[in-house]
Amino acid sequence: MTQQPLSETKQKILQAAIYLFHSKGFTGTSVREIASRANVNIAHISYYFKGKGGLLEYLVSQYYEEYIQVIEDNYAQLTYKNAHVILNKMVLDILNYQHANRQLSRLVYREVTLDSVLIREVMTTYLMKEKYYLQAVLEQGIEEGIFRKGFIPHIIIQLRSLLHMPYLQPQYMSEVLYIQPHETYFVHQYYKELKNWLNSLLIDNQTKMVEGKLIAVR
The missing domain is CATH 1.10.357.10 (Tetracycline Repressor, domain 2)
Structure with a gap:
């Protein structure tokens, strides 16, 4: 499987987070759910955004x-x-x-x-x-x-x-x-x-x- 560019991975995480935070709320969404919807390793969220709070701050x-x-x-x-x-x-x-x-x-x-x-x-x-x-x-x-x-x-x-x-x-x-x-x-x-x-x-x-x-x- 060809490795995706990191920028594409980051964008997928952002789009997944927007959808889930919007539909389920920030507190009702887990990091695991974001990773699953974005189809990325959960460690990528920590790497790019230092967790769910950092992801919201970025957005x-x-x-x-x-x-x-x-x-x-x-x-x-x-x-x-x-x-x-x-x-x-x-x-x-x-x-x-x-x-x-x-x-x-x-x-x-x-x-x-x-x-x-x-x-x-x-x-x-x-x-x-x-x-x-x-x-x-x-x-x-x-x-x-x-x-x-x-x-x-x-x-x-x-x-x-x-x-x-x-x-x-x-x-x-x-x-x-x-x-x-x-x-x-x-x-x-x-x-x-x-x-x-x-x-x-x-x-x-x-x-x-x-x-x-x-x-x-x-």
């Missing part, structure tokens, strides 16, 4: 590394695009990222609701960065005269809740609301509604649309 960290990169890529354009355009694109890119990583999104958001050393580290690194970028965009919009003044922490709470809820509670979405968040069309429809919500919440009454662009009326 959460990698998820937020890419999540923050999505936000940073949009934030970097703030110097030559207005805050309204940046925020809308940021929201769309986050929705697409979550949709592309549906099981992992649910797993990560579920874990973030728990109090642990790992999650406290996530809070002080990735989530503080997320807050910084969202706050900067909102403040820029207020300074530009496009967004109305408001209590930014409350706006961030509402926005994050709307962004994450479909992936945090997919059973509620499908079994109560009869909406399928795993379908591609959901992202497009939900984005339209989120954009309308953002406009109603943020756009200043003294702002008007001119040639497809929001212009502050002085």
Whole structure:
């Protein structure tokens, strides 16, 4: 039997862990089950991740590394695009990222609701960065005269809740609301509604649309 490249073995472990942590929960999943589903030697999990806890830490960290990169890529354009355009694109890119990583999104958001050393580290690194970028965009919009003044922490709470809820509670979405968040069309429809919500919440009454662009009326 030909030996698989180590990188492929590592990827198989990650995919198995995402599936099992998502479906059975972190505490309900054993290292042996992960190794069995990945069809690898159990020693590989210890070698690559130093056990189940290290595997979860890796998954959460990698998820937020890419999540923050999505936000940073949009934030970097703030110097030559207005805050309204940046925020809308940021929201769309986050929705697409979550949709592309549906099981992992649910797993990560579920874990973030728990109090642990790992999650406290996530809070002080990735989530503080997320807050910084969202706050900067909102403040820029207020300074530009496009967004109305408001209590930014409350706006961030509402926005994050709307962004994450479909992936945090997919059973509620499908079994109560009869909406399928795993379908591609959901992202497009939900984005339209989120954009309308953002406009109603943020756009200043003294702002008007001119040639497809929001212009502050002085």
